[in-house]
Amino acid sequence: MYRIVRKEVLAPRIKSFLIEAPEIAAKAKPGHFVVVRLDEKGERIPLTIADYDAASGTIELVVQEVGRTTYQMGMLEAGQYIQDVVGPLGTPMHIEKVDCVVFVAGGLGVAPIYPKARRHYEIGSRVVSLIGAQNKDLLIMRDRMEKVSHEVRYSTDDGSFGHHGFVTELLKEMLDSGAKISEVVAVGPLVMMRAACRVTEPFGVKTIVSLNPIMVDGTGMCGSCRVTVGGETKFSCVDGPAFDGHKVDFGELIARQNRFLAEERLAMEHFTRGIAPEREECRCHQG
């Protein structure tokens, strides 16, 4: 059991949890994630380690409520427990000093980006962060990002803050203006990461993305998380989740994200109705 030490609401439907997990905190590096199972009947979902502190033995997870499990997690409060947390998982990002690294964050993508930006900032890379969201309220972790960036620019889809438009447009602007960029790290929704890769490709700028396929174990045992990178099948949970974005088959991954859409809807309905079946009966023939 893993205790929730602190819970904070960062934005509508986005919550931060500080969780006691000293073993994981001691080993975590930027790019690592954990797999969480809330309770006995829960599913296993991957969440990025947004921050970690070996001294206090805690990790921070930032969660956006998008469906059954993340909603349930959002209802947990400080002092309560999560049944299972395993990690750190994945291959941490390789970080070395470069002249200029540009982080492109879409929505919740800020959370995975923060520890990476901080590390680059610490070792002396010039850090430019481009942060986009649907609206002003959904721009999260601004203070923290501003502390670890030399320059930050914002965009919102509705124009309520910063540039009115997509965050990838800010990236295009930078490149068009001839900015010297050593590498781009883009994290966010798949379509946004694909767009970022399309922007950088003609300029030949290395672009790292962090993929979020559907996972089960997170340890390389099931292949649920497989993606095609450079024509080869890779398991995101062990080979990734970060990959060279110019080699990722985004179309395939976007289709694979929809594997359980109908079931996810059903699970959410079942959850919101709050129906707890009295008996454990076999549901296999309910189609």
Next chain:
Amino acid sequence: MPSRVGRSPMPKQEPRERIRNFSEVALGYSEEDAIREASRCINCPKRPCVSGCPVEVDIPSFIGLIRDGRFAEAARKIKEKNSLPAICGRVCPQETQCEAQCTLGKKGEPVAIGALERFAADFERAHSGISLPGGLDTGGPHAGRSNMVGSCPGDGSGGLKVAVVGSGPAGLTCAADLAKMGYKVTIFESLHSAGGVLRYGIPEFRLPKAILEEEIAYVRALGVELRLNVLIGQTYSLDDLFRAGYKAIFLGTGAGLPHFLGIPGENLNGVYSANEFLTRANLMKAYLFPDYVTPIKVGRRVAVVGAGNVAMDAARVALRLGAEEVTIVYRRSRAEMPARREEVENAEEEGVRFALLTNPIRVLGDEKGWVTGLECIRMELGEPDESGRRRPVPIKGSEFIMGVDTMISAIGTDPNPLLPRLTPGLATGRHGNLVADPETGATSIPGVFAGGDIVTGSATVIAAMGAGKVAARGIDRYLRAGNAEK
């Protein structure tokens, strides 16, 4: 003459009934069945069955005890050599092991040794409680510790610490044996639940999880600590474990890496590895969705590629999840199918179809990325290959399309590469397996031992247990030789 009596059949759930539930298919012998079957044993002097058993259970003796109605004693007799009889009685391939050697089998049907083993173990569970070593019936969680081996370095409360990585049959057995010798053993398991393949792979209807729970409780009652959600290599490295005071480490991490066929279309929606399909169903209990939250989607027509135990399990799970038609697609013929005969029969009774001498060459999909069919080619058997089986060769122009919406790839697994990849100096073989001394389990790193599927590649429960036992002895010898001070 008792030997002329036919073999007592295993009572089973009716096929039409059982494909609607996940309850155990084989129901087990009654006391009368068991005594009748035990009486068929002619107690031949050569006892060939014992040599057919990888852990040398004293088969004729336990069968004699059953014949005499001394069921609990029979269970204890088995446990002298095999600490997981309720599991082995259910999943061991007896037909190629002990029963294959049975003298009665030369002219007729061999004694149903597996069914009797299962009976004895189930009787003990139902009646007298689980027995701990030394013949003490459960008298408290640590009753067995009074019966520890004399002067091992793990003796007493200051017992040396040993880490076991992985809680499959290899890890559980190694941990139990070391605990019996007096070592302080901690098992580290990456999943949220112990048991390895017994938990995530073999379905409830073949091995009820309640039985696995009891076997794990038994291992814990021996004083073994179980730490779940710890992925060795990531949460702790092997060096971390040594630094934390563990004097030796056993690696029983299994063969968890699924193979794919490498044909076009394999990442379409509706294609699963058997590991993913079975993990969703068994470990995550997706058959109880949405009460259990993990989803699983099985279409109307399912192709399962492969013909081993894993393929049979996947096919039978698919049926129970509501698939209308499930077909095993296998490139060789019936004679070469690696699955246990009993499981093939069960699958056939339940209506699983078999497309033999058939090889998939491409998965077809629609514009949204969902599977619509499987293109296959017919095969014929040619000359024997290196495995001694006749090599299947494609028949030109025989391609055809099988209309399916789900494909499950059950063509085998490789040893889990994670730990070797993250541990410098750990020697691996051709298939990524760990190299270990068969006599002791020792690997290329001093103090690190290994056994089970991680060494042999995908094999059997009993072989993994055997390897766990060998390594427990190897570790004991290593530590007695004074290596703990290093």
